[in-house]
Amino acid sequence: MYIKHWGLEHRPFDRQDDPRFYYPSETHQAALLKIRYAIENRQGGGLLAGMPGLGKTRLVGGLFQSLTDVCHPQVHLRFPQLGPESLMAYLAAELSGQRHGHMPLEDSLQHIEKALADNVRQGRHALIVIDDAHVLCGTETMETVRLLWNYEPAWTVLLAGQLALLPALERMPEMEERLSVKCLLRRFSADETAAYVSHRLRVAGAADAEAVFQPQALQAMHERTDGVPRKINRLADMALLIGFAEELQNIDADRIHAIAEELELQVPATRRRAA
Incomplete structure (x- = not known):
């Protein structure tokens, strides 16, 4: 659905069986x-x-x-x-x-x-x-x-x-x-999370992988997923879909936080304080 909008040839975060998408962390x-x-x-x-x-x-x-x-x-x-x-x-x-x-x-x-x-x-x-x-x-x-x-x-x-x-x-x-x-196996560091996302975007056909997610968005993605690849895939895939629906040119940190809360990858701070 969002492939053409982001200049891709494949969906980058759901191809677990394709060895090209393997990231050598x-x-x-x-x-x-x-x-x-x-x-x-x-x-x-x-x-x-x-x-x-x-x-x-x-x-x-x-x-x-x-x-x-x-x-x-x-x-x-x-x-x-x-x-x-x-x-x-x-x-x-x-x-x-x-x-x-x-x-x-x-x-x-x-x-x-x-x-x-x-x-x-x-x-x-x-x-x-x-x-x-x-x-x-x-x-x-x-x-x-x-x-x-x-x-x-x-x-x-x-x-x-x-x-x-x-x-x-x-x-x-x-x-x-x-x-x-x-x-x-350990979780990705913040740098590895950013490199992992960029790698999968490049393999999927992105001409400029770094232009899809702003640097602060990649940092937010790491914080929200704790560097777990499966969670990264889920959050990044949904972010590309929302970005397409809202006709965004790139995705910022605020958008990542909003999507992460919607996916319940992390309990929002207001709910944690209320608890």
């Missing part, structure tokens, strides 16, 4: 480097943790795209709320390329062992990423995940999830010790 690049190191050196496990909205899943997607054919198969478990038998059956099917249906845990383990052995003979290394792994904390399935590391160095198992993973792993030292790398 310091925290994301450091995490990517450490995880790749673990995989390329065939180490058993890794951890990627951070608060919601920091781009963990997007980083995993970039990781898959950056690996060579030697790292195969690559399994991305996006919905880990499975019981132990279902989890192992899923992994057996993904590794072997064959659908076996429901089967006992022992049968799944045999299929996994055979698939990994065949994979190693071909000189390849498997990667298993368990997304939203924090939902497994305190479950029987988490104990099953711990047992997956018995198959190293045939594969690397990466746990990706929210910060609740950290205390859960501290209570499981036998599992925590198997993690060769630990990556904690």
Whole structure:
């Protein structure tokens, strides 16, 4: 709707699946480097943790795209709320390329062992990423995940999830010790927020990305979103829409604050005082 008004070719803040829009922030690049190191050196496990909205899943997607054919198969478990038998059956099917249906845990383990052995003979290394792994904390399935590391160095198992993973792993030292790398994503700084917004605008086709949002607007955007990429995307997208509707040439800080309050990204100061 607003693309032509701002001189764009795409909507810049809703394309999470397009690798061109990936912004190589310091925290994301450091995490990517450490995880790749673990995989390329065939180490058993890794951890990627951070608060919601920091781009963990997007980083995993970039990781898959950056690996060579030697790292195969690559399994991305996006919905880990499975019981132990279902989890192992899923992994057996993904590794072997064959659908076996429901089967006992022992049968799944045999299929996994055979698939990994065949994979190693071909000189390849498997990667298993368990997304939203924090939902497994305190479950029987988490104990099953711990047992997956018995198959190293045939594969690397990466746990990706929210910060609740950290205390859960501290209570499981036998599992925590198997993690060769630990990556904690942090929020963007004010400078990174501005660079992130400009980067996505440029990729979307903006001739002058810095002319869309005034510098004070970018600072306001950082304050209102705490430097969380998902919140930045939401606020920036709505700001472009409102700017189009009001035929603005650029967006200032006051507009950002007004839109942020409307989106309830931050409780207005008057409401905080009243509370």
